[in-house]
Amino acid sequence: MRNSIQAWLTGLLIALAASQVQAQTTQQVVDIPTRPGVTQRMLVLTPPTTKAAVILFAGGHGGLQIYPNGSFNWGAGNFLVRARQLFAEQGLMVAVIDAPSDRQRPPFLAGFRQKPEHEADVRAAIAWMREQSKAPVWLVGTSRGTQSVAFVATGLSGLEGPDGIVLTSTVLKDDNGRPVPAMPLEKIRVPVLVVHHEQDGCASCPFAEVPALMAKLANSPRKELLSFNGGENKGDPCEAMAYHGFNGLEREVVQRISAWILGK
Known part of the structure; x- marks a missing residue:
């Protein structure tokens, strides 16, 4: 009985702390200039204390069409999009x-x-986040978002590039393009965290192919695989409410990603 009460109290304290952080987190939509005549829109969440910064890349076609009020025309249910506040609760500018x-x-x-x-x-987004946060900037992608993150990490380095990357539900096979393992991953010289659900049923993301991905990250100074089991599996195996999107595991996954980014 005592253990049950202690667990309940611990859960209540965690919930209250998260609620306080959420109340103190500011949200804004920004449009930054990138190429001539082109701007990049981002929804930015700033917690009361910033320990690091993350740029989140949704999967699918990636066209979130963020409205000025911060809502989405598409993709609100995407794993990283729906988990954005959880990252902010860990002290990450998002x-x-x-x-x-x-x-x-x-x-x-x-x-x-x-x-x-x-x-x-x-x-341009990395530069803006680095200036605003005064902290390390990481790129975090899920599903097809991993193709964006890995590609950028193979091409940009130093202050232009990310301080580290996180690949969740990585695209390991792609009949219509280049999957992540086919990229020149040896060019990546920043920390890499790979996060994958062992029961991911998406044909482009078979867990059995993850070891080959890890082997190709030969020049990363710090790399690790975090694998997960369980949760809920609903609908299309390649969509956000399946194991592919860590449905039911969001808080645990974000906490472990954040701890790894922060070196805890």
Whole structure:
């Protein structure tokens, strides 16, 4: 009985602390210039104390179409999009990145994630976040968002590039393009965290292919695989409410990602 009461009290204290952080977190929509005549929109959450910064890349076509009030025309249920406040609760400044202003119609980021123009847009976003946060900036992608993150990390380094990257539900096979393991991953010289659900049923993200991905991160100074089991599995195996999107595990996954970023 005593253990049950202690567990209940601990849970209550955690919930109250999270509620206080949420109340103190500010939210704004920003449009930053990137290429000539092009702007990049992001929804930015700033916690009361910033320990690091993360730029979140949704999967699918990536066209969130963020409204000025911070709502989304598409993608609100995406794992990283719906978990954005959880990252802020861990002391991370958060930017949810949209497709750029010249890609606000279909196919949005489809066919664009591995283009020099996309790299230029993300370079500007990294610079803005680094200036605003005064902290290390990490890129975090899920599903097709991992193709954006890995591509950028192979092309940008130093102050232009990220301080580290996180790949969740990585695209390991792609019949219509280049999956992450086919990229020149040996160029990545920042920490890499790979996060994958062992029961991911998406044909593009088989867990059995993860060891090959890890082996190709040969020059990363710090790398690790975090694997998960369980949760809820609903609908299309490649969508956000399946194991692929860590449904039911969001808080645990975000806490462990955040702890790894912060070196805890």
